[in-house]
Amino acid sequence: MKHSVLQTYNYHVWANKRLFEHLKTLPGDVWSTKIQSVFPTISQTFIHMYIADTIWLGTLLGKPFDEMKTSAVQLTEKIKDTTLQEMEQLFFTLSEDYQGFFAREENFEKVISPEHPHFGRLDTNAFELIQHVVNHGTYHRGNITAMLRQLGYTGTSTDYIFYLYAMNGENK
Template identity: 55%
Template structure:
């Protein structure tokens, strides 16, 4: 299926992979260094991103809140003490679960109505939730870039336009 939301998710995977490749080039201490930022370290930012992606996989699968809470607990156990290379592998596994879900869908714009314990029911579309996952990742990759720069290291470009250029050269 060729849908813009799937292309955006492919960008999300591409950008995460680029960032993990950059982290592998740097000393491990860069990953765990405490920094004054949105999260106290790059490690905690990446854990937050992974947990959030796990939550939204449950949301798009239309799981109930108890099932989503259970998946959060499982994810937190799985990621404890993992370094950037291991986290990159876990992100790849999670992306495969997203792709398998997308492949099972006939309508990426189908209506869904997730329930949030504090905000209530949201009438939306599957593609809008995917857009949120991508936006959330983009926001936090920006945080990670700032954290790298605070530590004196350059980041790696992960803008959508660079993904499009790279994709074009591959076709």
């Protein structure tokens, strides 16, 4: 189980890194150009992804909803004007925090029961929450690809199969 969790999360890190690398090849204003989409800019899409990933790590660590909500509001204000390079570093540091959690966690199937004021209590486990983090990231990387196309640029392939091929190539 631990291997599956790590591989799933490592795909998320790989896909984000691949997208950051692609964005660095484009004109700098692409990061903050306003467009009609799910989020008004690519920057704000990444901010949303980062805040969500941070909240879910807090949930995995057992932090209460109210604490996570307050922290998310403060963090959003703090990072609202980050550059592409700063955001990439934030994601790298957060991925190290997740790796620390993975190293300490023994049982990814034990019940975790986060409480949400609107949705109630959810009995789940770490593996399912990591699947959600990765799925959420995949969804928004797709949004970013659509945003890039609106701006006249191509995206980059971040599908899971490309991750598997990339990992297969590294292991030869």
